[in-house]
Amino acid sequence: MKILLTGATGYIGHQLALTLAGLGNCVHILVRNLNSPNIPRHDNIIVFAGDITDRSSIRNAMRGCIQVFHTAALVKIFAKDSSEFYKVNVEGTANLLAEALDLGIKKFIYTSSCGVMGSSVLKPKSENDPRTTTINKDYEFTKFLAENLVKEYVHKGLFTVIVSLSKVYGPGIETHPISVNRIINNFIKGKITIIPNPGTLETNYCFIDDVVEGHILAMAKGIGGEKYILGGENISYINLFQTIRSLSGSKAKLIRAPKFLTQTWTVLQWLQYKLTSKEPFATLKAVQHIFCNKTFSSAKAIRQLGYHPTPLKEALNQTIQFLKKQEHV
């Protein structure tokens, strides 16, 4: 089957492209830079130069395809100009949807983020739960707007499904400055690791292999117009690092940083940015998101799609082996 995949040079898109190609599909990928080292290489993958902000390049790559996976997005904590987020995440998605409808695409899967749903209170959040706080991050706001567009297109006759990912980790390419992989890697190498205080705050983590599988299941079994959380286990920072410690034998020190201290640090980072233009590592707004529970339930995906997340320990073990092996390469 001919499939268009955007975001193939990203962490998730890269793995998804290789898996789809391995299953015998002909995968069209749309990439901005033909020299990117992150382009997935496989006989079944055809590379198209282009950009989701350029409609004619989309049309060129989408022609003849039956399905679309839209995983491309601007994923950053910080951008000098917030319209960058809008241009890529909202307008880019609008371009793809319009072309997909026009070219008669049968199914369109949109990769979104659990961040759109916000923090959880007592119980893990599920797809229909409302947000309890206003969206204040540009990334999340633009992903929210894009989700609305994707839902609207259902009424126009395009079969769309949204998959929402929590914090993804596991073997794959490195594209994000503070990915879960990178944090695990630092910890197993014995570097001091900072976690929010209280360390009992819980977050959901999902394994890359499960995410890839979840995308394929959503394409095969997802109901049009629906949204599915593709998550893993909910675990506190303390328990997560204890598990990694027991699996890797790491002796790294864990430091619990109180919210106030972290906020002060981000203000200093911002001042540094203003003085030297060095992009901040984190922002004040992002800190608020770290100091709350972010637990999610994949029950709907398990029930409707047959999604089957890997047990955390097993997935972490694979990740640790991968990260250790990478060190030797």
Added chain:
Amino acid sequence: MFNKNYCLITGASEGFGKALALDCASRKMNLILVALPGPELYYLANFIERNYKVDVVAIEKDLAVEENCILVFKEVQDLKLPVNMLINNAGLGSTMLFSEGKMSFYQKQIKLNITATTLLTHLFLDMLKANGPSYILNVGSLCSYFFLPKKQVYGATKSFLYFFSKSLRREIKNDGIHVSVVCPGSMNTNLSVTMLIKSSGWLSRLSVMNPEEVAPVAIDGLLKGKEVIIPGRINKLFLLMDKLLPAFVKKMITNNQMKNIKSVTAIESKQKTILFTEKHNSLTA
């Protein structure tokens, strides 16, 4: 104190009403949420029940229709739910020249902001008295203090609520019912408002608060029996400036701040987002 009693909130499915509902739930109050028909109300009710361990009753009614106010009261009566807190939050906002608005819109705005509040307060008065100490919170607006262009009817309806609350408060104080009015400035309540705020002057943008920040201030003030609740330091400063500055300076400031604001009404919000995407599509087509 709130274990068996209920707090009724109108316009509870989104924006400030949702924030008030979440805040009341976090204080272990049982809730009756009234909102326009739609799944969001049930999603919220379900979410609150699971996460805050309080009882939540959802009632789908458009309060701009007078009869529905009576139906809400009857339903509460039939279910034998003792209400000791009434939050009249449902309202219709707008920012537009008077000539731009349709008559039907202003009728609806007046019915929802003024009539529904008056009727519900009247209907629930005896119940509130019986379940005292009780509370009535009316959601006014900071704009009832300032005579802003493009806010004529909206501001006037909020001034009604301001007057109504302060006057009624004196009347029913001895019945054990506390009446408060909260006058928030701009809030990021829904998509169209958020977009609108991005187009407004720096001074008005500075005062923008999130509903989840305003809600606890409002409920704290209500429980403390405050007459008028002004959330936010900047908003308080606005009021102080209003008292101190000469009239011509104030006029200059308001005109300047409202100049660039695009006209928008809440009722259009859903259409606006669709229009916005359609416009976008035609641009890129």
